[in-house]
Amino acid sequence: MYRKPPSSPVHGRTFTQEARRAQIVEATIETLAEMGHTKTSFTAICKHANLSSTGLISYHFAGKPQLLREVTRTIVARAGTLRTSRVVREATYRGKLVAYIASYFDFVDRYPAHARALVEIAALVRERPSAELDDVARSALSVESLVTLLEEGCRAGEFRIADPPVLALTVQGALDNVVRHHELFAVAELDHLARELTEIFTRCALSP
Template structure:
């Protein structure tokens, strides 16, 4: 039998407050993707979220850095969940590496606004320090999971890689640049890019 969810607080906030925060975060993602971080303001976000006042954003977020922190966390978590799910379905480490790369392109195809928004936030952080974003930016740039995958593949005898951290950086760097190239030149065939990068990096795992 259906039961109505409780109306009590979640992490100190009510369900209504959580829904409003989520609405603001999604509107911010859309705004970043459409007009870029330099033009993204509370006023612009209000238009996307159909909010009557910027004060409604300020009620939930102390300022733009705090809002962008939550946006970054949301995007990174969504991308990570997709990647983890795809990788977990594979039985071999070679299959897991292919799934890791494929998940990046899958995320771009499923959530283009999220991918674009994350690129905008990365550009903002490169332009000037934003202390509130330091830890989530490090999380977004981290290759620890990929290093672990490559090292485990080496121990299992599937990979022969001289320096897994270096290869992980090369893989992640290529994936990040594909996003920027796609946004600048509107590359249509993401599947082709995924196949080519997969072929390149799986060959690298066979190097002595």
């Protein structure tokens, strides 16, 4: 008779432990999105996760920096998967830039809590810089993939950009601010905002 094997460890943890960690991470994302980073405590996260004690969080994460590190990794990975799936389908670098911008708005539309949580994490690491959060800051604020896209577009002769890192920072800053403005005032539909920003930045990338 076939017997189901016992739970095997994943990175030294059982599947049950992995599931609990994932539950805590998702609850942290929801708490950050709803309450902001200043009010996101282990107690608040416990309420979202329906946990009986903050000790259950401490069992899986040594402290808030470790938890934020995993939250950031989860959000960035999810956004990256969505972005890559759209960008790789494009044959031209202009198409890839359009897909990059569109994927940002797609992510905000599909995962609004994740997008807001990442903004809160970015705000936290800017307001309270510390060595413990250095890697969180690098991940939350990174524009590396966009810089690579722009640089490759230049080498291919499609783009004419004097300083790709500066343009990458400008693009990402515009995306973040436009979405935040949209959340506060709902001045336009996300697809309209995506089209307008796409037009602006593809013109910048193609200008001599």
